[in-house]
Amino acid sequence: MRRRKKAQHNKMRYLIAKLNPRSPITEQYRTVRTNLQFSSVDQDLQTMLLTSAGPGEGKSMTSANLAVVYAQQGKKVLLIDADLRKPTIHYTFRLDNLRGLSNALVGNMSLQEIVSPSDVGNLDLISCGPIPPNPSELLGSKRMKELVREAKQAYDIIIFDTPPVLAVTDAQILANLCDGVVLVVRSKKTEFDAADKAIELLQSANAKILGTILNDRDKKEMNYYYYYGRD
Ligand SMILES: Nc1ncnc2c1ncn2[C@@H]1O[C@H](COP(=O)(O)OP(=O)(O)OP(=O)(O)O)[C@@H](O)[C@H]1O
Numbered sequence: 230m231r232r233r234k235k236a237q238h239n240k241m242r243y244l245i246a247k248l249n250p251r252s253p254i255t256e257q258y259r260t261v262r263t264n265l266q267f268s269s270v271d272q273d274l275q276t277m278l279l280t281s282a283g284p285g286e287g288k289s290m291t292s293a294n295l296a297v298v299y300a301q302q303g304k305k306v307l308l309i310d311a312d313l314r315k316p317t318i319h320y321t322f323r324l325d326n327l328r329g330l331s332n333a334l335v336g337n338m339s340l341q342e343i344v345s346p347s348d349v350g351n352l353d354l355i356s357c358g359p360i361p362p363n364p365s366e367l368l369g370s371k372r373m374k375e376l377v378r379e380a381k382q383a384y385d386i387i388i389f390d391t392p393p394v395l396a397v398t399d400a401q402i403l404a405n406l407c408d409g410v411v412l413v414v415r416s417k418k419t420e421f422d423a424a425d426k427a428i429e430l431l432q433s434a435n436a437k438i439l440g441t442i443l444n445d446r447d448k449k450e451m452n453y454y455y456y457y458g459r460d
Pocket residue numbers: 240241242243281283284285286287288289290291312315317391392393444445446
């Protein structure tokens with residue numbers, strides 16, 4: 230029973246871009262990567278944040294897969310778990326999470342001390358670290374700005390995974406530090422009004438919204454899209 234539960238958990242965090250780079254789903258992540266490059270032609274897109282209106286819409290899995298396809302393109306990538314409330318990057322990449330972002334924001338740890346290498350070439354990670362009691366305050370701190378500035382000197386692409394916009398202000402706070410924001414919308418789950426409200430909140434925080442990613446689209450529809458959307 231325990232083993233079955235564990236297997237289910239592993240399956241839930243299946244990182245397809247790493248494990249199956251040739252799958253049509255990974256191809257879709259590459260399409261997102263290309264579209265993001267097009268969406269920001271005038272400005273260099275070095276720091277981006279993924280968020281969604283509500284919980285469970287696929288922010289973390291999309292951030293992780295996107296980070297992998299950027300790394301596979303040869304870019305030096307840093308994926309940061311800035312969801313200090315419900316972190317998951319350490320599960321996805323099997324890190325112990327003994328140290329992470331919160332250690333650099335609360336304590337004196339340097340960027341180098343909190344970065345972990347991943348088993349994907351070119352991809353480094355910062356997990357959440359011990360969950361702090363005051364995430365919004367920490368993410369809005371001067372230290373956070375400093376860390377982003379330092380990270381920009383060492384990486385080509387920095388991706389932030391964040392909590393849902395309608396629940397807490399964390400994503401809005403971080404949006405201000407990023408070149409662009411991507412809203413993940415889950416097919417048949419996200420309400421139109423919720424997505425609309427999320428966009429409004431992000432815009433009020435001066436976020437540059439690059440676009441939305443439709444996650445978990447019906448497989449049949451996806452094949453259709455794949456077939457017709459590729460030439
Ligand atoms: N396209 C998909 N197909 C199947 N399962 C998916 C898909 N996208 C996400 N999931 C699953 O849905 C769950 C939620 O995904 P994920 O953790 O990425 O969402 P989230 O938006 O980061 O959630 P939270 O708000 O809790 O941080 C996970 O179990 C994940 O494996």
